[in-house]
Amino acid sequence: MWKLPDARSESVFEDYKAPYDAQQAAAEASRCLYCYDAPCIKACPTGIDIPNFIRKIATGNVQGSARTIFSANILGASCACVCPVEVLCVGDCVYNAAGIPPIQIGRLQRYATDQAVAANWRFFEAGPDTGKRVALVGAGPASLSAAHELRRHGHAVTIYEKGSVPGGLNVTGVAPYKLRAEDAMAELEWVLGIGGIEFVMNTEIGRDRSWESLAADHDAVFVGIGLGPDRSLPGAALGGVHGAVAWIEQMKLGLVDLSSVRDAVVIGGGNTAVDCVRELLGLGVPGVTMVYRGTEAKMSGYAHEWDAAKKDGARALWNAAPAGFVGEPHVEGVRYTGTEGPGVVPAQLVLLAIGQSKLGDQLAPLGIRAEAGRVVTDATGATSRPGWYVGGDAANGGKEVVNAVAEGKRAATAIHAFISGGGHA
Amino acid sequence: MLDLTTDTGGIISPNPFWLASAPPTNSGGQIERAFDAGWGGAVWKTLGTPIQNVSSRFGANKLYGNVEPLGFNNIELITDRPLETNFREIYEVKKKYPKNAVIVSLMVETKEEWREIIKRSIDAGADGLELNFGCPHGMCERGMGSAVGQEPAVNERITGWVKEYSTIPVLVKLTPNVSNILPHGMAAQRGGADGVSLINTIKSIIGVDIDRYVLEPRVAGLSTNGGYCGPAVKPIALFMTGELGRHPDFRIPISGIGGISTWRDAVEFLLLGASSVQVCTAVMLHGYRIVEDMIEGLETYMRTHQFERVDQMVGRALPSFSEWGNLDLNYDTVAKIDANSCIGCNRCVVACQDGAHQCITVGVDVKAPLVDESECVGCNLCQIVCPVPDCITMVPVENSLPPASWNDHVNHGAELRMKKGVH
Numbered sequence: 001m002w003k004l005p006d007a008r009s010e011s012v013f014e015d016y017k018a019p020y021d022a023q024q025a026a027a028e029a030s031r032c033l034y035c036y037d038a039p040c041i042k043a044c045p046t047g048i049d050i051p052n053f054i055r056k057i058a059t060g061n062v063q064g065s066a067r068t069i070f071s072a073n074i075l076g077a078s079c080a081c082v083c084p085v086e087v088l089c090v091g092d093c094v095y096n097a098a099g100i101p102p103i104q105i106g107r108l109q110r111y112a113t114d115q116a117v118a119a120n121w122r123f124f125e126a127g128p129d130t131g132k133r134v135a136l137v138g139a140g141p142a143s144l145s146a147a148h149e150l151r152r153h154g155h156a157v158t159i160y161e162k163g164s165v166p167g168g169l170n171v172t173g174v175a176p177y178k179l180r181a182e183d184a185m186a187e188l189e190w191v192l193g194i195g196g197i198e199f200v201m202n203t204e205i206g207r208d209r210s211w212e213s214l215a216a217d218h219d220a221v222f223v224g225i226g227l228g229p230d231r232s233l234p235g236a237a238l239g240g241v242h243g244a245v246a247w248i249e250q251m252k253l254g255l256v257d258l259s260s261v262r263d264a265v266v267i268g269g270g271n272t273a274v275d276c277v278r279e280l281l282g283l284g285v286p287g288v289t290m291v292y293r294g295t296e297a298k299m300s301g302y303a304h305e306w307d308a309a310k311k312d313g314a315r316a317l318w319n320a321a322p323a324g325f326v327g328e329p330h331v332e333g334v335r336y337t338g339t340e341g342p343g344v345v346p347a348q349l350v351l352l353a354i355g356q357s358k359l360g361d362q363l364a365p366l367g368i369r370a371e372a373g374r375v376v377t378d379a380t381g382a383t384s385r386p387g388w389y390v391g392g393d394a395a396n397g398g399k400e401v402v403n404a405v406a407e408g409k410r411a412a413t414a415i416h417a418f419i420s421g422g423g424h425a
Numbered sequence: 426m427l428d429l430t431t432d433t434g435g436i437i438s439p440n441p442f443w444l445a446s447a448p449p450t451n452s453g454g455q456i457e458r459a460f461d462a463g464w465g466g467a468v469w470k471t472l473g474t475p476i477q478n479v480s481s482r483f484g485a486n487k488l489y490g491n492v493e494p495l496g497f498n499n500i501e502l503i504t505d506r507p508l509e510t511n512f513r514e515i516y517e518v519k520k521k522y523p524k525n526a527v528i529v530s531l532m533v534e535t536k537e538e539w540r541e542i543i544k545r546s547i548d549a550g551a552d553g554l555e556l557n558f559g560c561p562h563g564m565c566e567r568g569m570g571s572a573v574g575q576e577p578a579v580n581e582r583i584t585g586w587v588k589e590y591s592t593i594p595v596l597v598k599l600t601p602n603v604s605n606i607l608p609h610g611m612a613a614q615r616g617g618a619d620g621v622s623l624i625n626t627i628k629s630i631i632g633v634d635i636d637r638y639v640l641e642p643r644v645a646g647l648s649t650n651g652g653y654c655g656p657a658v659k660p661i662a663l664f665m666t667g668e669l670g671r672h673p674d675f676r677i678p679i680s681g682i683g684g685i686s687t688w689r690d691a692v693e694f695l696l697l698g699a700s701s702v703q704v705c706t707a708v709m710l711h712g713y714r715i716v717e718d719m720i721e722g723l724e725t726y727m728r729t730h731q732f733e734r735v736d737q738m739v740g741r742a743l744p745s746f747s748e749w750g751n752l753d754l755n756y757d758t759v760a761k762i763d764a765n766s767c768i769g770c771n772r773c774v775v776a777c778q779d780g781a782h783q784c785i786t787v788g789v790d791v792k793a794p795l796v797d798e799s800e801c802v803g804c805n806l807c808q809i810v811c812p813v814p815d816c817i818t819m820v821p822v823e824n825s826l827p828p829a830s831w832n833d834h835v836n837h838g839a840e841l842r843m844k845k846g847v848h
Contacts, residue, residue: 030491034772095768097792098768
């Protein structure tokens with residue numbers, strides 16, 4: 001349905017965790033203790049019944065395994081690849097406590113779900129038409145998860161997306177050694193197989209159409225618009241200085257030219273910064289330095305990801321606060337202060353991974369309460385305005401794909417109850 | 426100084442580990458390699474009128490995901506090699522390995538055939554004979570194998586013929602495909618056997634090809650029942666060994682067979698009355714080399730338990746083999762979970778809740794589950810499913826009552842403790 005450009009910089013990346021073949025999957029699956037009330041389930045934001053799906057792989061019931069996964073998490077294939085399992089399910093595997101290597105849950109999940117998407121195994125049907133209509137704003141994981149769940153209940157759903165490609169960060173933002181855009185897109189198409197998920201593309205609500213107008217022709221509205229543009233720094237309007245999320249999108253959906261980049265700097269210490277570092281190294285940039293104002297222990301990027309970046313050859317400047325840029329009109333370096341400074345790191349490319357703006361305040365005119373740019377919701381994602389729900393990064397401030405999927409599904413359940421009870425946005 | 430030498434009804438071998446009559450003992454070259462690896466004896470693959478075998482002979486019973494079979498099955502018959510070749514090789518092996526025991530397994534029909542084949546076996550230098558009265562597939566359709574072993578009178582008569590002709594020890598190999606092993610062991614003893622070996626394989630269907638709707642192992646479009654062996658049959662073999670071993674009127678030695686894969690398995694058979702043990706499936710799966718571990722493990726065990734000779738171990742566990750009616754009903758154990766080593770898998774919880782007596786529950790704010798000792802019947806299920814060694818122990822609980830069995834209770838009114846787990 002959607003065609004990605006053939007020439008994309010991300011295509012050079014290979015999977016950093018190779019897919020299992022049948023024998024490897026059986027060997028790993030049969031190691032699982034099939035725990036009861038298992039810690040791995042509790043560690044999964046979508047609550048996948050992990051021991052059960054693994055046992056089904058072990059017995060050769062791969063279709064049943066995939067059904068178990070997707071029943072809890074409709075983006076189970078991409079989550080299998082992009083989830084930070086080391087700090088979620090795998091991190092809580094009981095084998096860790098026994099000093100035995102934990103079960104590779106992500107790789108087993110991928111084994112089952114990849115086959116489901118490739119063979120187009122169908123597990124879910126749309127419910128009988130209810131005549132109710134729900135608008136979902138943003139076509140990322142939260143909205144897709146909500147839309148699929150709402151279709152199972154028989155509600156009509158329309159997703160409004162400002163861009164030309166659906167999928168959100170799952171397509172445009174995740175590190176390509178975990179998941180490439182075409183694979184995220186393949187799963188998305190599989191999800192759409194339930195039928196009846198309509199898209200209105202290239203339409204930004206609040207610009208091309210008013211927020212309030214959605215209430216007029218929908219019974220409920222789900223807002224899954226993620227975060228806003230990359231935050232910037234003074235003096236960043238130079239050639240070669242980019243916001244990290246914008247640059248990653250360009251790398252995943254098209255080509256980035258790194259031919260004249262010998263040294264790159266990534267400013268920040270979060271997971272986006274670490275992704276950028278590994279992506280630049282993977283694309284052949286000889287010297288990549290992460291400049292972070294805190295210490296290694298304080299960085300919010302996952303330790304296992306940073307360890308991998310170091311193995312790839314990443315350098316870091318700790319306690320280094322960026323103080324400006326060198327070069328005009330094109331950047332030549334980053335000035336920094338701090339315990340190691342002051343100094344200048346040479347760079348022909350600088351990526352700013354210092355967070356993204358929050359979009360919650362734009363819903364204020366609708367009577368939807370936000371605090372510090374983040375919409376205030378209850379546990380289901382319901383906002384202060386009846387019939388309006390928020391999920392994903394827009395609600396949680398920026399978490400994993402799996403959190404967005406969980407929040408989307410939870411909101412859909414609440415929306416179903418709301419509109420089935422006669423509520424209207 | 427340890428001495429592993431064993432005497433099984435007059436058959437002397439340097440250690441108790443023999444290869445059972447089966448594919449690993451099909452030829453002289455194989456047996457020579459086995460003796461080089463350390464096997465004390467070998468029972469030559471059954472000789473008789475050579476047959477023709479089918480293709481597709483073996484099947485295995487594997488638990489999902491596992492490489493190692495739980496059980497194994499075959500529809501192979503006795504030797505398909507010329508008798509002259511077998512006897513020549515027996516002679517050569519015995520010449521080269523005079524200290525190892527070579528036992529020749531035999532299966533023929535008429536008295537005259539028995540006379541003839543016994544003479545040739547003795548002439549070839551065999552240390553003993555084993556009468557194959559156990560094979561449950563193919564040969565029994567022709568009136569041999571288990572067709573003999575299932576009829577005590579026939580067993581006794583043929584054993585008598587053999588003893589008439591044989592100048593070397595004779596073992597009768599018994600079939601487990603009977604409801605009670607005792608009359609069959611006794612028949613062999615009455616026939617004059619110097620010992621018995623048991624068990625032969627168990628009549629079985631190893632599986633079904635669910636896409637073709639044909640039994641396994643599939644021979645073109647048909648199959649047939651085979652003989653089941655491997656680790657899964659060990660408990661059955663242990664029972665039959667113990668059943669004969671403990672009977673006061675059964676006095677001849679036993680060579681134990683059935684799922685023996687490790688030194689530990691072998692020790693169990695010896696403790697239940699076997700004088701030597703025979704191994705087949707484990708060797709088929711892993712080769713003769715496993716005997717090194719079996720010998721070392723046995724030696725270490727014997728040193729730990731201060732046995733100097735194998736015969737000191739034989740039957741040591743038999744006095745504990747009693748009847749249910751004699752068990753002490755006032756003996757009370759409960760499960761104790763070591764919170765420090767528990768990894769929180771809750772396997773014991775679900776097993777106890779769904780498969781036992783609902784006394785273990787998920788821990789509240791702690792990783793280790795909780796045991797309600799007032800309801801715990803001491804069934805061992807939690808200990809069995811626990812993946813952490815020694816995390817769950819079954820601990821005896823003191824009560825003021827003296828031991829009392831069901832028999833004591835019925836016959837003498839002995840007081841029994843309050844039942845648990847009867848909520």
